[in-house]
Amino acid sequence: MTKTAWVFPGQGSQAQGMGIDLLDIPSARDKFAQAESILGWSVTEICQSDAEQLSRTLYTQPSLYVVESILADILRERGQKPDLLAGHSLGEYIALYVAGVFEWAVGLHLVKRRAELMDSAAGGMMAALMNFDREQLEAVIAETPDVVLANDNSPAQVIISGTTEAVQTVMSQVKSKRAIPLKVSGAFHSPLVAAAATEFQEVLESVQFQPAIAPVLSNVEPTPSVDAEVLKQRLIKQMTGSVRWREISLELAANGIERVVEIGPGNVLTGLIKRTVPDIILENIRNAGELPV
Template sequence: MAKAAWVFPGQGSQAIGMGTDLATVSLAQERFAEAESVLGWSVLDVTQDPDDKVSNTLYTQPCLYVIESILTDLLKAQGHRPAVVAGHSLGEYVALYAAGVFDFAAGLALVQRRAELMDQASDGMMAALLGFDADELNAKIEATPGVVLANDNNPGQVVISGTPAAVTAVMEGVKAKRAVKLNVSGAFHSPLMAEAAAAFEQVLNPVPFANAQVPVLSNVDPTPAVDAMVLKQRLVQQMTGSVRWREITLALPELGIDTVVEVGPGNVLAGLTKRTCRDLALSNVGNLAQVEGFSG
């Protein structure tokens, strides 16, 4: 029997129309209604907006959380359970929900506030680099004040984050097959998010966390943990800390994991995983048909 890790994608995996097919299921209908009472707006209205409203950070993060949580609930309703969970940036909140750390509404309220604070962080810039020499890149980052490695996704893909001048200097100073500025509002996962992170910590502190029902591999620390306070502290650090996704992926086989199930729209994490650990079996559950066809 497969021993599966469920992983949850973050910002960048959203798509117009995502989640629409779920609206025919009563469990999903209840979740969408609960989400509207928390958010004050309809997730399905946003995801179906032809002007790509869903790609605005204010809406992207809550919409992904809601849809990925519904997919999780539907999988669990069929009797499926993960052995380990992890989520990429925003996806870590769904991982914590899937592990029973907080309830749906509590997680959604946190995600909505996180999105608001990140959207307001207008200073800074992020860029993705593909096909580079890791030693050259690390040396250039170390020699350039104001820029950090924000997402260590796999051996051939990273995201850097920092001041526009510093990010541009690294992009121009390192040989890469591709270097692309990201369309985001700020320098996420960098020290430039410190003010937003401090504000978010005040929101996060009073929220009750339970011990996780399955181990969680966090973005800032890829070692498995179930202790509520440890998981909360890692979440506090997440907004300014690097997403260590390559290390999370490498940890999975050591935990006996043989299958990675990406729960959410698209297949970004499956692609990253394939580049890092070729022996892991990959599966995607991003819509109702894939839920119904999932065999575990």
């Protein structure tokens, strides 16, 4: 059997119309109805609304959790299962759900609260840098207060996060092919969201985690674990910690993974993995049409 990892994208991968074709599947319809009773709003309505509303953190994160978890559940119903799991930022919640660390509704309650807190954590900015000098970037970040490497996505793409002034300083001093400010409400994955992270920690600590049925690679510590307490502590650090996706990609190869399936809209993660470990087989399941029969 080909050793397979399932990976789940996070905020930024959302797309208008995502999940709508799942409404033809009875189990998916039930999950959408359940989600509406937990959230107080309809995921399918939001996914069909304008891009600006869908891209608001408050709606984006729960919508991605619901759509991606439904796709993963259908895959499991059809006899597939992963040997290893990982998710990018918000995607880690779907990875933990699929690993059996918490129940689906518990995960959605967590994501709902996380989205509310992150949506209200205004201030600062994030920016993506492509094809840059890594040594120069690390040196400039080390010399510039109030900015961090938020997402180390691949050898050629990172995201920095911090105060507006600090992020702009790094953008102006580091040579890169492209530097793009991101449309987000706050400086996520940085100490600037520490107040929201502290509030969310209380919520996380009240939830009982179970040992994982498949190892999970966490964003802040990209080594496989099935230990419930380890996975919880890593998740507690996630909101202010860096997303170490480049290292996760390398860890997939180190753990003998031959095939990676990205479950969710877009193909951001398969693109990043391809740049880091080009020899792995990459597949995407973005919608109902791409599910195996």
